[in-house]
Amino acid sequence: MSSRDQILSRVRAALAPLPRRAPLPEWDRELVRVRQAQTAADPWIPFAARLRSVSGTPLTAVSDLVALLARSGWRRGYCDPVAWPALAPAFPRDFQVETAFDRTRVDDYQFGITVAAGAIAETGTLVLSDQVTSARLAALAPWVHVALLRREQIFPDITAAVTALPDDPNIIWCTGPSKTADVEGILIEGVHGPGVQVALLVG
């Protein structure tokens, strides 16, 4: 007997004596509604507030992004080829921005600009997917990740986002910079992923 058949027959044998099986409960989405959830007409406002509370950086103007990068001396980076033409005019000439991510030089990129597939207001989460966010590494390896987000892409909460998962083999929700508390419970940001997570409102 194959391991598959062996496991399945053991499962059937284990369950056979049960007089009845536990039914699948229906549950109302109100159950997971977070109290005092901010219901602003503009979903960007609660999203930005939550993003800040998980030490992310919400921005609304390209010039703010350029200023942030320049201030820290982050001038080498990657930008998704789809997004670059619109952003390029705002970037001074001393920036070196590539539109193809070379995985043999991961440490050369200080920032990566990619396009978000969505966001979740209640948690300050950015949604990335393979189809919309072309390069997984470019959104992960550089110290700064900038996700371009449109207002109408923002879901109110986890339940709304999970029921609208796109048909894509790889979707990731990013809620603030990467972090750990493994060493003595002390919170450190920027472990394997970005230490700075920016959401830039566009459109």
Add this chain to the structure above:
Amino acid sequence: MPNQPLDQFAARLPAEQRASVYQSTKGTHEKRTQLLFDQFADPDRLRQIAGEIKQHVVENLDTYLPAVEAKLRANGAQVHWAATGEEACAAVLRIMQARGARRMVKAKTMVSEEIGLAHYLEERGLEALETDLGEFIVQIDHDHPSHIVRPIIHKNRREIAASFEREGLGAYNDDPETITRRARQFLRHKYLQADVGLTGANFLSVESGRIVLVTNEGNSRFCLAATRCHIALIGIEKLVPRDRDLGLLLNLLGRSGTAQPLTVYTEFISGPRRPGQPDGPEEMHVVFVDNGRTDVLATECRDILRCIRCGACLNVCPVYRQASGHAYRSVYPGPVGAVLSPLLAQGNFAALADLPKASSLCGACNEVCPVNIPIPDLLLRLRAKGKEEGAPLASAGAPPMGAWALLASQPTAWKAALAGGKLLNYIPAKLLPVPALRAWESRRSLPEWRGGEFRRWLRARRRAAERKPAP
């Protein structure tokens, strides 16, 4: 002298370590509770429903497993089945050999700990590198995790800094930020050189075949961005019926485990990358692991298979807080481990038969469990099993009950003992000949002896009933 194995571990635990385990578990537990009750109108109802969903899955694995297998195949993943830990390791080895792969990067997965995968691969000359910071440190120290969410809760920064120095990761520096940056630098090149990325799964949706992975550091994302082959090692109980149910479970998991509304990274993976995508595995394998789970399914303890490995029961447990994780001598410590470890030990139940006794049955674990597992009930069932099977450890540390049994079966002797017990109110406990009583008295005082009250009450009640005229 404490004579339960767990007590002995607790007694040997350095005071500093006990204090830090205590502080950090208590801190996380308190934040968890505040977050849940501040944010939800009825968090206990949430836990109940989540528990019902997972119980439904556990009791319907016979239909769900073939269904999710078909879904995974349709999504382009290859599905393997492993009845034992050994088979699971061998399946992973075969996948690697077929690709000529030599280097694996691993995200944190409890099931790989359970089956000893890294060790198995290393013995065969392959590299299997842990990438979660805590697990990485456990690996370089040849140590064991002591908490399912916080693997190095038992280590301090000085020990870690010394390990990093020994491993050539830079001169001694015990600043946690420096430690983290050094691991970042070292590991990012390892991801890029690796052939295979191995993950577990927090959930697997039967409806869509999506694997859900929840992390904070971004290491599992790196494993799946840089490598060309993804292997997911999944316990057969990890299924969730619908994507919609993930909404409920994700709301509970981060809050229960680390007091976060959502962990930093939540990944949904439903297959290899599509043609034209620059990054990500072109091959995806799912290895379903039984390794004793079907045995658990056949017992009255099957509710433990609901567990989503959040660690909340460890954080709240007064025993875990004193003893730390290694005291449980198995991969799963704390209350969940006290149930699961002896059951998964299969032929070795007797060696862990003391664990179900390592509990005051206070019920806190049940109260915090996001899937509402009645852990105290399960512990009682396992205590009975230990006794029935005559496992010596199932009685370790129990005061001898022979004298009590004798008294309790002889009414005259019992009455005499009740009267004689009054002496206890006058004799200092340290002079008593019963070690269990002396141990009790060393930390607490005995309540005043009031033996016989119940019998007096019962007599009075009977007399009153007799006096009343029959209706």
